[in-house]
Amino acid sequence: MKKVGNHTSFSRILFFCLALSLSFSLASFAQDAAPAADAGQEATASAGAGDPKKGKELFNSLCAACHKLDAKMTGPALRGVADKHDREWLYKWIHNSSELIKSGDATAVKLFAENNNQVMTPFPQLSTGDIDDILAYTSEPKIEVKGSNPGPVVAAQESGASNNLILGALVLVLLVLIVMLVLVNSTLRKVAAANGVDVSKKGNTISFWQAYARNQFLVLVTTILLLLSGAYFLYGYLMQIGVDQGYEPIQPIHFSHKIHAGENGIDCKYCHSSARVSKTSGIPSLNVCMNCHKNISEFTGSKDSTYVEYSKEFYTAEIQKLYDAVGWDKSAQQYTGKTKPVKWVRIHNLPDFVYFNHSQHVSVAGVECQTCHGPVETFEIMKQNAPLTMGWCINCHRETNVKVEGNDYYKKIHDELAKKYGVQKLTAANMGGTECGKCHY
Ligand code: HEC
Ligand code: HEC
Ligand code: HEC
Ligand code: HEC
Numbered sequence: 001m002k003k004v005g006n007h008t009s010f011s012r013i014l015f016f017c018l019a020l021s022l023s024f025s026l027a028s029f030a031q032d033a034a035p036a037a038d039a040g041q042e043a044t045a046s047a048g049a050g051d052p053k054k055g056k057e058l059f060n061s062l063c064a065a066c067h068k069l070d071a072k073m074t075g076p077a078l079r080g081v082a083d084k085h086d087r088e089w090l091y092k093w094i095h096n097s098s099e100l101i102k103s104g105d106a107t108a109v110k111l112f113a114e115n116n117n118q119v120m121t122p123f124p125q126l127s128t129g130d131i132d133d134i135l136a137y138t139s140e141p142k143i144e145v146k147g148s149n150p151g152p153v154v155a156a157q158e159s160g161a162s163n164n165l166i167l168g169a170l171v172l173v174l175l176v177l178i179v180m181l182v183l184v185n186s187t188l189r190k191v192a193a194a195n196g197v198d199v200s201k202k203g204n205t206i207s208f209w210q211a212y213a214r215n216q217f218l219v220l221v222t223t224i225l226l227l228l229s230g231a232y233f234l235y236g237y238l239m240q241i242g243v244d245q246g247y248e249p250i251q252p253i254h255f256s257h258k259i260h261a262g263e264n265g266i267d268c269k270y271c272h273s274s275a276r277v278s279k280t281s282g283i284p285s286l287n288v289c290m291n292c293h294k295n296i297s298e299f300t301g302s303k304d305s306t307y308v309e310y311s312k313e314f315y316t317a318e319i320q321k322l323y324d325a326v327g328w329d330k331s332a333q334q335y336t337g338k339t340k341p342v343k344w345v346r347i348h349n350l351p352d353f354v355y356f357n358h359s360q361h362v363s364v365a366g367v368e369c370q371t372c373h374g375p376v377e378t379f380e381i382m383k384q385n386a387p388l389t390m391g392w393c394i395n396c397h398r399e400t401n402v403k404v405e406g407n408d409y410y411k412k413i414h415d416e417l418a419k420k421y422g423v424q425k426l427t428a429a430n431m432g433g434t435e436c437g438k439c440h441y
């Protein structure tokens, strides 16, 4: 009788736990589905008056020369301008602002005076529909992610949240399992007790450690193992002294190679121009930055791609740091004369007794920057990719063939050395790339 009773209570617990974990996982699914539904609603809502996506295109091609959304340029900032004037006025203004000013419209005259009597280009070719599109674009809230591209910033956070949810669910399921085991254990003990079975431990056992200490062979084997692994780790530790692979310091300006060299495809040598012709590669002066940043004063993510790492506000603030350093006043569009140097933290640094020459590798040997520096165009933050040890240099010299095509001087040496070594291809090592004096002063 008693057995049956216990059995049912046990299966009831099991059933309860199952139901609990099931309902929990359902709940987490429902939460995952929710943001998707939200996004759908948003898309239909913004399609109401004017298409902001088409508006953005028009804005960029016609208006961006003089206007920005959030900052004054030649013309005033345009975000929210649709709420500032009524529609009819805006149509007239954009179609031909000079006419409106001439007609004596008070708002127009005042606006014109406020902006130093600068004339805005007339756009008679724009239909009212086009203007609605542009105004829909300028009415978008600031932080909102644009158009049909939901933007990875949000996506990343969402998937982060759902990852947390899944983790939480797993932890809960595990907890439930533990509770179940404890319950099962105690139930079984009760059953055993009820049936008069003795489950307590047997006596006369010697402890594990005692047994271990008596077995000399085991002790010997463990000691050897411990010594070997100790030596291994000590060696590893000593070998990494002075090796800064992966060194990734925080720079005074957050400069992203991913955005510059990756998304915007700027050639490495545009900035590191001396790599081709000299020993060092150098860091570009701030004047080089200003070639572009006189005009790029805020971060818009214009390439519409994966800027997962930071927000637009963060990037724009970093560009402002550049302006503070060169003394550029972006609202007045002129230099103030107040400069302060940017102290970039040096990342790659060979010891003084080593001679390394960039032009030798980049121009003569034709080695890509990425071979040594890694996929720099994907680095949000610059880091040291290679170990820069002697072994690293020498290995590459042993493995890399010398580029002889189109180099008569090399052709001759190559033919002679190829005969001498009896090989088809010459490696840098064959050319003397492992001689101490080549790398050490
Ligand atoms: C050649 C430069 C230039 C271009 C191009 C230009 N604007 Fe303007 N815009 C101005 C200036 C300057 C003003 C300030 C008023 C003035 O001085 O005429 C202005 C003012 C405005 C205003 C009124 C802003 C306010 O704060 O009340 C609106 C709206 C406007 N522009 C819309 C547009 C649109 C839309 C386009 C593109 C289709 C455009 N502008 C293209 C120079 C320009
Ligand atoms: C728009 C200019 C620009 C472009 C383009 C650019 N860099 Fe840089 N690079 C910099 C600046 C500024 C720094 C210093 C700040 C830093 O370390 O992030 C730097 C730092 C580096 C460093 C580390 C220097 C050190 O201190 O040891 C390496 C290596 C490097 N760049 C390689 C590359 C490669 C390879 C490319 C092409 C894929 C490239 N850079 C493209 C501007 C640029
Ligand atoms: C060849 C043009 C060009 C040069 C040169 C250039 N930039 Fe940029 N920079 C850009 C573009 C394009 C963007 C992205 C703008 C956007 O997407 O809205 C950008 C974005 C930035 C940003 C924000 C994103 C980030 O990387 O943190 C900073 C800060 C910045 N640049 C600093 C610099 C500095 C410092 C230099 C000089 C070492 C420099 N830039 C040189 C074109 C350039
Ligand atoms: C054969 C490997 C190799 C190649 C290829 C290479 N570098 Fe380097 N780079 C190095 C080493 C090693 C250092 C450290 C030099 C030092 O500390 O004297 C370095 C340092 C740098 C620095 C720091 C400043 C300096 O000059 O010391 C920059 C920037 C840099 N490299 C950019 C580039 C760019 C851009 C390219 C491609 C045009 C490139 N490197 C190609 C190995 C390489």
Ligand code: HEC
Pocket (backbone or CB within 6 Å): 350, 354, 355, 356, 357, 360, 361, 364, 365, 367, 371, 372, 388, 389, 392, 393, 394, 396, 397, 400, 401, 402, 403, 428, 431, 432, 433, 438, 439
């Ligand atoms: C990615 C492969 C690679 C790496 C890594 C590399 N080198 Fe080289 N290096 C070459 C090649 C290829 C040549 C042959 C260039 C030529 O055609 O003369 C060369 C040539 C040289 C030479 C001239 C040798 C001669 O015979 O005149 C020196 C010096 C040198 N490297 C130093 C270094 C140092 C120091 C390092 C490490 C910090 C290093 N290299 C890392 C590929 C590499």
Ligand code: HEC
Pocket (backbone or CB within 6 Å): 242, 243, 350, 351, 354, 388, 389, 390, 393, 394, 397, 433, 434, 435, 436, 437, 438, 439, 440
């Ligand atoms: C291809 C270039 C290259 C050649 C050839 C080369 N070395 Fe080096 N050597 C290096 C570099 C790079 C370092 C710095 C390693 C570091 O900082 O971890 C170095 C470091 C050393 C050190 C210091 C070790 C340490 O950990 O600080 C000694 C000693 C040394 N080399 C001796 C030699 C001798 C002897 C030869 C000739 C048999 C030789 N090197 C050939 C590139 C080279």
